[in-house]
Amino acid sequence: MSVVIEQPNQPRSRKNAQWEKRAWIFMRISGAVLLVMILGHLMVNLVLPERGVKSIDFAFVAGKWADPFWQVYDGIMLWLALIHGTNGMRTLVNDYAEREWVRKTLNIALWSVAAILLILGTLVITTFDPCIDPDVENYLPGVCKP
Amino acid sequence: METKEIGVIPSFTVTLMVRRFDPETDSEPKWQDFDVTMFGTDRVLDALHKIKWELDGSLTFRRSCAHGVCGSDAMRINGRNRLACKTLIKDLDITQPIYVEPIKGLKVEKDLVVDMEPFYQAYRDVKPFLIASDTPAAERLQSPEDRARFDDTTKCILCAACTTSCPVFWTDNQYFGPAAIVNAHRFIFDSRDEAAEVRLDILNDKEGVWRCRTTFNCTEACPRGIEVTKAIAEVKQAVLRGRR
Numbered sequence: 001m002s003v004v005i006e007q008p009n010q011p012r013s014r015k016n017a018q019w020e021k022r023a024w025i026f027m028r029i030s031g032a033v034l035l036v037m038i039l040g041h042l043m044v045n046l047v048l049p050e051r052g053v054k055s056i057d058f059a060f061v062a063g064k065w066a067d068p069f070w071q072v073y074d075g076i077m078l079w080l081a082l083i084h085g086t087n088g089m090r091t092l093v094n095d096y097a098e099r100e101w102v103r104k105t106l107n108i109a110l111w112s113v114a115a116i117l118l119i120l121g122t123l124v125i126t127t128f129d130p131c132i133d134p135d136v137e138n139y140l141p142g143v144c145k146p
Numbered sequence: 147m148e149t150k151e152i153g154v155i156p157s158f159t160v161t162l163m164v165r166r167f168d169p170e171t172d173s174e175p176k177w178q179d180f181d182v183t184m185f186g187t188d189r190v191l192d193a194l195h196k197i198k199w200e201l202d203g204s205l206t207f208r209r210s211c212a213h214g215v216c217g218s219d220a221m222r223i224n225g226r227n228r229l230a231c232k233t234l235i236k237d238l239d240i241t242q243p244i245y246v247e248p249i250k251g252l253k254v255e256k257d258l259v260v261d262m263e264p265f266y267q268a269y270r271d272v273k274p275f276l277i278a279s280d281t282p283a284a285e286r287l288q289s290p291e292d293r294a295r296f297d298d299t300t301k302c303i304l305c306a307a308c309t310t311s312c313p314v315f316w317t318d319n320q321y322f323g324p325a326a327i328v329n330a331h332r333f334i335f336d337s338r339d340e341a342a343e344v345r346l347d348i349l350n351d352k353e354g355v356w357r358c359r360t361t362f363n364c365t366e367a368c369p370r371g372i373e374v375t376k377a378i379a380e381v382k383q384a385v386l387r388g389r390r
Contacts, residue, residue, distance in 0.1 A: 020356040021385065095359070098317055 023087055030080045037077050062130035071125050078121045086114040159183050160235055161243040162193055164205065167254050175254065179243060184235050190223055190246065191230040194258075207258035214369060217305030221258050222247040227307040227367040249310035251319055265306045268322045272330035272348055277341035292337040299332040299377050301370040308364035308374050320353045324364035324374045327355060331377040334390050342390040350385045358382070 044064075049055035064070040089110050097103035131144035159181055167175035180197045191212055198205045210216040212231045219230040224238055224245050238244050252260040278286070302325060309315050309323035330349055334342045349355045355378060364374035384390055 018350075020352050020354070021350055024356045024382075025386070091359075094318075095314055096317055 027084060027087060030084045034077070034080050034084060037073070037080070041073075041077060058133050059130075059135070062128070062133070065125065065128045066130065071128075075122065075125050078125070079118065082114050082118055082121070086110055155185055157183050157185050158236075158240060160193065160240045162190075162197065163243045163245045164194075164197070164257070165245075165247040166205075166257050167248075168204070169256060177245075186234075186236045188235050189231055190221075190228075190233045190235060190238075190244065191219055193235060193244075194230060194246070205258075206256045215303060217303030217369075220249055220305040220307040220310070220369070222249055222310075227311040229305060229307070229369045232369055249306055251310045251312070251316040252306070260310075262306060264319050265309055265323065265325065266304075268309075268326040269304065269329055272322065272326050272333075272345055273341065274329045274333065276333065276336070276339055277344070278338060279340055286338045288337055295337070296332050296335040298372050299328045299335075301372050302328050302332070303370060304329075305369060307367040307369055308372075311363040311367035313361060313363065314357050314359060318353070318357070321357045322349065322351075322354055324358075324378060327358075327378050327381055328372060328374055331381050334381060334384060342384070343388070346381070346385050346388070346390075349381060355382045355385060 045056060046053050049060070065074075090107055093103055093106045093110065097106055162180045162182060163177050164180065165175050166172075166178045180193075180201055182193050182196045182201070184193055184196070191209055194205065194207055194209075198207075207219065207221070207230070209219040209231060212219070214229055214232040217229070220227060221230055222245075223230065223233055227249055230246070235244065246258065248254050248258045248260050252262065252265060254260050304325060306325060308328070309325045312321070312324055315321050315323045327349060330345045333339045334345050358375075358378050360375055360379070362375050364378075365372075365376070368374055
């Protein structure tokens with residue numbers, strides 16, 4: 001009878017090695033960039049307008065997105081924040097989900113939600129039409145020509 | 147007049163709550179309390195000895211040198227990982243019971259004894275030995291500055307207090323853990339060693355340095371005062387650079 005000895009020095013799986021490093025770097029860079037961008041975002045939306053938060057309405061948003069600068073700004077913020085947040089949640093799931101199927105299910109759910117939000121958000125920013133609100137003429141004269 | 151005996155060393159009674167587990171009879175670990183009379187110079191290890199030698203010989207725990215060098219008696223005392231031989235009872239709150247448990251995240255074999263094998267496996271995996279291609283006739287010289295670079299991480303006694311204080315290790319014992327990274331650091335930053343890149347590649351892994359969440363539990367737990375989290379951060383930086 002032969003005895004089967006378990007491999008004593010079993011090499012660890014080398015899957016996703018570079019991926020974890022890149023994710024770590026991404027979290028640091030996106031975190032630093034978001035810090036600046038979100039403070040700028042709060043400044044422009046809440047502090048600088050005369051009536052503060054009350055000035056945010058359809059026309060305010062329409063006015064911002066008529067400018068390609070704010071389209072790009074909001075687009076970058078959307079992508080960085082969503083991927084940063086989702087990756088943070090992924091690390092939490094990996095830390096706390098002990099069963100493989102729970103971990104997989106949660107991660108798939110997480111990235112699906114993130115993907116849907118990214119597509120929706122990007123569509124809104126890039127295809128935004130201020131003229132669906134007839135009132136917008138009152139705030140932004142000359143934007144919507146019949 | 148009240149007579150006071152001269153030369154009597156003041157003593158106190160303290161309750162120890164010990165986490166017991168006998169694999170032959172128990173399905174779950176349970177707490178057992180012991181009242182012991184101890185002195186100001188006694189450590190938790192002395193209390194455990196007193197229990198084992200005078201009250202209950204079945205109490206099982208590891209200890210060898212009993213003076214903080216061998217690293218055998220790391221245990222969870224009042225919720226913190228410490229060496230029983232370096233924890234004076236008088237420094238704990240003796241008005242309350244002292245809780246003594248096995249270190250977390252490794253399988254309990256009996257009472258306070260855990261299976262250290264996964265811990266040692268991670269240690270072996272980082273190649274904790276000098277790797278050099280030449281065979282010099284004399285000793286390998288090193289400047290004091292080069293030696294100072296990794297001085298902190300030479301102090302490790304492999305007691306596992308850091309690794310078993312790490313919340314990531316508690317749920318994922320595939321993670322190399324702080325102790326293995328500390329011992330990799332000891333060779334990665336040694337100017338005489340030639341395999342820094344090999345170890346950095348081993349630790350640039352899903353279960354490597356990127357698993358660290360910088361919670362500083364390991365630094366707090368280390369009975370040798372090693373700045374463990376700092377060492378891990380230095381290894382992360384070295385992985386990014388691709389060299390020491």
